[in-house]
Structure formats: C-alpha cells, structure tokens
Amino acid sequence: MLLPELFMLLFWLGVKFTVTTVDMRKKPAELKDLAPGTNPPFLLYNGTLKTDFIKIEEFLEQTLAPPRYPHLSPLNKESFDVGADIFAKFSAFIKNSPNNAVQKKNLLKEFKRLDDFLNSPLPEEIDHHSTETIGTSNRKFLDGNRLTLADCNLLPKLHVIRIASKKYCDFDIPVHFTGVWRYLQNASEREEFKQTCPADIEIEKAYFSVANNRK
Numbered sequence: 001m002l003l004p005e006l007f008m009l010l011f012w013l014g015v016k017f018t019v020t021t022v023d024m025r026k027k028p029a030e031l032k033d034l035a036p037g038t039n040p041p042f043l044l045y046n047g048t049l050k051t052d053f054i055k056i057e058e059f060l061e062q063t064l065a066p067p068r069y070p071h072l073s074p075l076n077k078e079s080f081d082v083g084a085d086i087f088a089k090f091s092a093f094i095k096n097s098p099n100n101a102v103q104k105k106n107l108l109k110e111f112k113r114l115d116d117f118l119n120s121p122l123p124e125e126i127d128h129h130s131t132e133t134i135g136t137s138n139r140k141f142l143d144g145n146r147l148t149l150a151d152c153n154l155l156p157k158l159h160v161i162r163i164a165s166k167k168y169c170d171f172d173i174p175v176h177f178t179g180v181w182r183y184l185q186n187a188s189e190r191e192e193f194k195q196t197c198p199a200d201i202e203i204e205k206a207y208f209s210v211a212n213n214r215k
Contacts (some may be wrong), residue, residue, distance in 0.1 A: 003041050003053070004156035004196055009060065012147055012192040014068050061149065074143035074150045075124070082117045082142070083154040086110040090161045094210060097169045104171070109176055118142070118179030137179075140186040147192065153186050156197060163203040168211035 024156040034044065042051040043059065050056050061072045074080060089110045093103040119139045122144065142150045162184075165171040173180055198206075 004159075004198060005153050006041055006053075006056065006060075007196040008156055008192050009057075009072075009149065009152040011196050013064050014151060015064065026177075032137060057149065057153075072147070072149040073149045074148040076122060076143055078117060079143040079148065079150045080153075082114055083110075083157070086114065086154075087161065090157075090165065093171075094164060094207065108174070110174060111180060114181040115177040118183050126181060138182075147190070151187070152192075155184075155193055158184060159179070159193075159197045160203055163200050164207040164211075167204050175209065196203070 034042070034049065038051045041053065041056060042049060043056045044050075045059070045063075050059055064072070086107070089103065089107040093100050093107045096103050118139075119136050122139065123136055123146070125139065139145055141147055142154065158180075162173060173184075175181065
C-alpha cells in the first residue's frame with residue numbers, strides 16, 4: 001500500500017517505483033515478517049526499516065535532494081502549516097453527519113484559512129520598490145508556482161475531502177473560496193496529481209463504513 005501523498009511525491013520527483021496491491025486482510029508472509037503488527041506505508045532501505053510516515057518523508061527529503069532532484073521543502077513555513085488541521089476537521093465532520101453543524105463550521109473555518117492564505121501574496125510576490133499594491137495572489141500552488149512537499153501532503157487530502165463529503169454529506173467546497181478552487185484547478189492540470197489520486201469510487205468505498213456508522 002502506498003499513500004497517495006507518497007505516491008504523488010515520488011511521481012513528481014520522477015522516481016521509478018513499482019506499486020504492488022496488497023489485501024491487508026490476508027497479509028503476505030514477507031509483510032508479516034517485515035513489520036509485524038504494522039500497517040503500510042513503510043520503507044526499507046539498506047536494511048533499515050521506517051514505519052512512521054513523517055520519518056519516511058524526512059528520509060525522502062534528505063535522500064532525494066538537489067542537484068539530481070528538485071528542492072522539496074517550501075520556502076515559507078506557513079505553506080506547510082496552513083492545511084495541517086483540515087483533514088482532522090473533515091474526519092470529525094463526516095463521522096458526525098447529519099448532526100454535524102459544529103463540525104461543518106469547524107471545517108469551513110479551515111477552508112477559509114486555506115483560502116485566505118492562497119489569495120494572500122507571498123513575500124516574494126511583493127515588489128517593495130513598486131508603488132502598486134498586489135491585492136490577490138495568482139500563484140498556482142501553496143508556496144508559489146512550483147510544487148513542493150507541502151502540496152504533495154495537502155492535495156490528495158483535499159481530493160478525498162471533496163469526493164467523500166459530496167457523496168455522504170452533500171457538501172461542496174463553497175464557490176466563494178476562489179483561492180482553494182484555483183489551487184485545485186491548477187493541481188488537476190498536473191500529471192503528478194491526476195495519475196496518483198485514487199479513483200472517486202475507491203474513495204467512496206473507503207468511507208462507506210464510516211458513513212454507515214455515524215452517530
């Protein structure tokens with residue numbers, strides 16, 4: 001099993017890899033021996049096993065580094081922070097539907113935070129020698145016009161939120177969040193995103209049990 005976030009990251013970097021589908025209800029013997037009691041993803045490199053998603057990300061960032069690979073980290077710390085809570089708010093929202101007015105409000109608050117950030121010019125977009133004021137940013141991604149690790153983390157989550165929320169909660173990301181929709185539109189034009197996101201039906205299947213065991 002390869003999380004969409006890691007799948008997108010490796011695809012973007014141009015790393016050659018093989019995806020093997022595993023039925024976690026019938027783990028192969030090699031998986032049981034490799035990491036007993038642990039669910040994927042995990043990474044084995046030179047005999048060292050990493051099972052923590054954050055540690056795997058850190059390893060990839062250190063190993064797949066310039067000049068052979070593009071720089072992964074965003075320049076601005078907030079590019080990483082801005083979407084950190086949105087998936088947790090979505091999880092609470094979908095688990096408590098239809099009596100989820102509070103959770104919906106919390107989710108919308110996170111979307112507004114993301115939208116405000118995407119529409120606000122980054123420091124490097126501002127020409128301090130110009131008398132003109134940039135009102136709204138037109139950048140494609142969180143940290144500018146290039147993908148970073150922050151995008152590989154957030155975009156697959158936003159895709160899941162959009163599909164599962166629509167299917168089971170009749171919730172759409174509000175159209176007035178123009179920055180979020182611009183971001184998703186730009187992502188949809190990238191092969192890294194299109195080729196690594198799960199199909200809608202797979203997301204719907206994954207959240208079927210959640211939707212049918214709601215409070």
